[in-house]
Each structure stands twice: as structure tokens, then as C-alpha cells.
Amino acid sequence: MNGPITRDALQAVPSRWDSDEDDVLICCQVRQETHDVKSFLFRPRSPGLIRFLPGQFLTLELEVDGETVNRCYTISSPPTRPDTLSITVKRVPGGKVSNWLHDHLAPGMSLRALGPNGDFSCALHPAGKYLFLSGGSGITPLMSMSRSFHDLGEDRDVVFVHSARTPTDIIFRRELGLLAANQPHFRTAFVCEGRGGEAEWAAPTGYLDLQLLARIAPDFGEREVFCCGPAPYMAAVRALLTEGGFDMARYHEESFSFADLPSDPAEEDSTSAGVTTCETVGFSVEFSKSGHTVACAPGQKVLEAARVAGLRLPSSCAKGMCGTCKSRLVSGEVHMEHGGGIRQREIDQGYILPCCSTPLSDLVIER
Structure with a gap:
């Protein structure tokens, strides 16, 4: 609940x-999970009850x-615990956001959030048997799914294989x-690159391969697979x-890769200021802050046109x-088919998502 646990509070339906x-x-708790991973709980x-699908x-x-x-x-x-939600963040060396969260976000502080969104969820792919494969902090969506099964008393047939650097990670x-321990049909297996400080660690060390997977889950070919982790791991x-002949139609993965991209395309060495032309006639897109203008072919998304022209947004x-x-659309009109990454009030204020916006006229964008 979002306050003292009283009878009235329990009877109220937010x-x-x-x-x-x-x-x-509002951040209500911070938990240290490992030496470089923290969970942040919010309400x-x-x-208000926070509704989402496990894995979003x-x-x-x-x-x-x-x-x-x-x-x-x-x-x-x-x-299943809708009064709060949590994210679990690994500190990334040089990472702007992960380091800020670890060093500054504390209980009582507030932030803005959008969502939940996404279609990486076992709820959208019901199956008799699951195989969860995760590497590092990619464990988080699979943990949400596993916690959901446990809270609902659903003893699903799940094999959860997690890869980490060492047992302490x-x-x-x-x-x-x-x-x-609580679910006879829920099994875990860990694969660590090394033992670290745990000399008695008896689980496999090294990396997950086909032979090891076949030992852990001989019936992996019959399972619905959900995978999340760093790009090389996936x-x-x-x-x-x-290689093992798995039907990849039953394979699902999720990852987000955030490079520290410059906010101003003028910082890039690959493109000089001016107009970049395109062979196909379409619409022009001017980025007002950087002074760049690119041509967008019919049916082409703004972000794609910018990348073709050598700009990084x-x-x-x-x-x-x-x-x-x-980004703010200064002038012009677009057709935008977004997946929940922008609020209606932001659209009403003139903002667009260039990645899913197709020009219907010449545009001026505040970038």
C-alpha cells in the first residue's frame, strides 16, 4: 500500500x-542485490494499482x-504485487544513467515514467513448458515471469538457466x-565463467553451449524459450x-542497447552542415538546432532518413x-504509429517519435 497499513487503507480499492x-x-526502497546491482522500488x-504483463x-x-x-x-x-514495481539496474562503467541511479536515487525521490510497454512476456505465449535463458542483468524480465508463476500458485514446468561472471554475481x-524449493516443477541452473571467491562452487563453469544445455534440459526442443541478456550472449x-535444431518460431528475446549518442548531430565527424540529397523525391526534414537538412523518401521513417544521411539521433x-x-515537431505533418513510447498530451504539444514517423509534408524538427 502507499501509506500506513490500516483497515481503511486495506479496504480501499485504488x-x-x-x-x-x-x-x-516515488522511490520507496533501494535494495543492494550484488556488489554492482541494485533494485529500485517505486509506487x-x-x-494506484500498477498493471502490466510480466516481462514488460x-x-x-x-x-x-x-x-x-x-x-x-x-x-x-x-x-501480482500491483501497489509497487521495481527495476533492477547493473552499474555500467561509464554509463550515464546506471551510475546516476546507483549514486543518487534514494527513497523519497521522484521521477517521471512512461509505460509499461513491450510484448516480451510469457503471458502472450502460453505453453506447457518453458526454458528461461538469461545473462547478467538480463535476468530481470524472466524474474518477473517466475515471480508471477510463484505468486499465483502456478507450478509451471520451467527450467531457468542463468549465466554470470562468478557465483557472487x-x-x-x-x-x-x-x-x-516451493515449486517442484521449477528448476534452476547456473553457469558461471569462473568460481571467483567460491572455491567449493560445484555448478558448471565456462559458457553455455549446446552440450551443456542438453544436459540441463534434455527436452529443450519441446519448450517455449525466452532469452534476455547482452547482445553477444543472445x-x-x-x-x-x-545448431540443436530448435524451432526458432518458439524463441523470444528482449534487449535494449543504449549507446551514449550525441544529442546534436553536428558533433559527428561523418557529416558536414548543409543539405544531404536523396535520389528518390520525397520530403525534406530540417533539424533546426544543428542546421542539417535531409531528404526523406516516400514511406521512409524520419530516423531512418537521418541515419542514411549520416546523422545520429x-x-x-x-x-x-x-x-x-x-523530438518537437516545429512545423509539418507526420503519420506516426508508435508503440506506447509517447503520451497523448505530448503529441498534443507537438512532439513526435522520429523512429516511427513518416513525413506527410516538409518538416522542421527541433534537434
């Missing part, structure tokens, strides 16, 4: 939290060093043991599953879900 109506979340500033993500809007930055983080808590290690998983999902590329 409305559903809607980020379009009130996008402020709405007014009583939230887009945070943060003020870091005087700059508004958007980042997507998968929700690690389950929807296994996020939610003790809780996964509890989930396995590429390796795809390769080993393909802040972006991540490229699917209209995360809101990273949000």
Missing part, C-alpha cells in the same frame, strides 16, 4: 495507475547533469533457490539453438516504444 494521467513515481504518488518494461525520464535522458528498464517485480540467487544462444528501440528519440 484506481489503476496511468502514466498518461500522472507520470510521477505512484497517489494510490518501463521508460524512465531522468534529469542527469541538466539533460533529460530516457532509458528503458524491464520491470523485475511481478504484476548471480542476481536474485537466494530468491531463485526459494522459488525452486547471439550465442540463437546459434546454439539453431538519440534512439534505442526504433519501434516507437521507448521514447528515447522524442
